[in-house]
Amino acid sequence: DTGVSQDPRHKITKRGQNVTFRCDPISEHNRLYWYRQTLGQGPEFLTYFQNEAQLEKSRLLSDRFSAERPKGSFSTLEIQRTEQGDSAMYLCASSGPGHQPYNEQFFGPGTRLTVL
Amino acid sequence: AQSVTQPDIHITVSEGASLELRCNYSYGATPYLFWYVQSPGQGLQLLLKYFSGDTLVQGIKGFEAEFKRSQSSFNLRKPSVHWSDAAEYFCASGAGSYQLTFGKGTKLSVIP
Numbered sequence: 001d002t003g004v005s006q007d008p009r010h011k012i013t014k015r016g017q018n019v020t021f022r023c024d025p026i027s028e029h030n031r032l033y034w035y036r037q038t039l040g041q042g043p044e045f046l047t048y049f050q051n052e053a054q055l056e057k058s059r060l061l062s063d064r065f066s067a068e069r070p071k072g073s074f075s076t077l078e079i080q081r082t083e084q085g086d087s088a089m090y091l092c093a094s095s096g097p098g099h100q101p102y103n104e105q106f107f108g109p110g111t112r113l114t115v116l
Numbered sequence: 117a118q119s120v121t122q123p124d125i126h127i128t129v130s131e132g133a134s135l136e137l138r139c140n141y142s143y144g145a146t147p148y149l150f151w152y153v154q155s156p157g158q159g160l161q162l163l164l165k166y167f168s169g170d171t172l173v174q175g176i177k178g179f180e181a182e183f184k185r186s187q188s189s190f191n192l193r194k195p196s197v198h199w200s201d202a203a204e205y206f207c208a209s210g211a212g213s214y215q216l217t218f219g220k221g222t223k224l225s226v227i228p
Contacts, residue, residue, distance in 0.1 A: 004159070031214060042120075042206050042218030043160070056215060091160070095214075102148035102167040102210060107159040 004108035006092050012114045013082055020078045021111045025094030032075050033105060034067055035091040036060065043091055049075060082115045089113075118143040118211045122219035129197050130227045137192040137222050139207030148210040149190040151181055154221075155203045163205075166190060177201070202226045 005024045013019050025032045030051050035043035046065070047057045051072035061067075064082075069075040079086055089112050093105040119142040129135055141147055148167045152160040164175025171183040181192045190207060204223045208216040 033214070035216075040220065042208070042220050043216075045215040045217070048214055056213070058215070093160075100167075102165060104150075104162050104165065105216065107152075107161075109157070109159045 004092055004094050004106050006090075006108040006111050008111055009109060010112045010114075012116065014116050015082060015084060017082055018078065018080045019082060019113065020076055021090055021092075021113075023075045023077070023092030023094075023108060025074070025092070026106055029094035029096035029106070030072065031095045031103075032069055033093040033095075034075070034077050035093065037089040037091055037110070038087075046077075079113075082113075084115045087113055087115045118147065118209055118217050120207050120209050120217050120219040122205075122207055122222050124222045125220070126223045126225065128225040128227060131199050132196050135192075135194045135197045135201070135224070137205050137207075137224070139190045139192065139219060140188050141190065141207075141209045142188065143209060143211050145211070146185065149181075149183060150208040150210075150216065151175065151179070151190075151192045152206045152208060152218075153177075153203045154206060160206065163192070197224075197226055199226045199228060 007022045033048040034046040037043045049069040064080045067077045089110040091110045093107045095103045095105045121140045150165045151163040154160045163179045164173045166173045166183045204221045206221045208218045
């Protein structure tokens with residue numbers, strides 16, 4: 001078990017471009033989460049999946065953001081028409097296979113996005 | 117809406133000294149409570165969690181936390197800090213949902 005992995009680790013883009021991040025959860029985990037962390041703040045919840053179903057979305061997830069988890073394995077987070085305010089660390093976490101909300105969420109190292 | 121407050125942005129302690137990091141939560145019922153640590157370039161690592169039962173919880177790396185319902189607190193403690201404990205510490209709560217609400221974090225510096 002290699003833990004949660006995220007790719008890329010760093011991304012620099014120009015305002016208005018689209019970016020896509022990938023998250024590979026721990027293989028037996030059925031839940032996958034996306035959080036965003038800005039400087040000096042704690043992580044903020046964006047969305048989560050149970051298997052391939054997206055069950056919860058934060059109001060932080062504007063219509064420029066879309067997340068998918070095809071086949072309940074890896075997940076992608078796409079940001080369209082990036083803005084400078086999107087600059088942040090995007091964290092992915094996974095948990096399972098239990099069904100309790102207090103199950104530990106295992107976090108990946110994050111993708112740091114810089115929008116110029 | 118639930119919230120988590122970590123009143124101390126930055127704490128500095130001497131190596132070998134005791135440590136207490138404060139966390140207060142706002143939620144009507146008993147939430148699930150967690151402490152995570154984040155080192156530079158590393159992902160968040162769970163130190164300990166509370167969801168029911170004994171209010172004094174033991175975690176990894178010699179950390180413990182005590183849930184106090186009357187004070188809506190879940191403070192993290194360590195009797196003797198090591199230089200390797202320097203990192204940022206986040207308190208988080210869940211309230212029956214799978215999403216976690218995090219505090220803003222407390223950065224710990226350790227003086228040799």
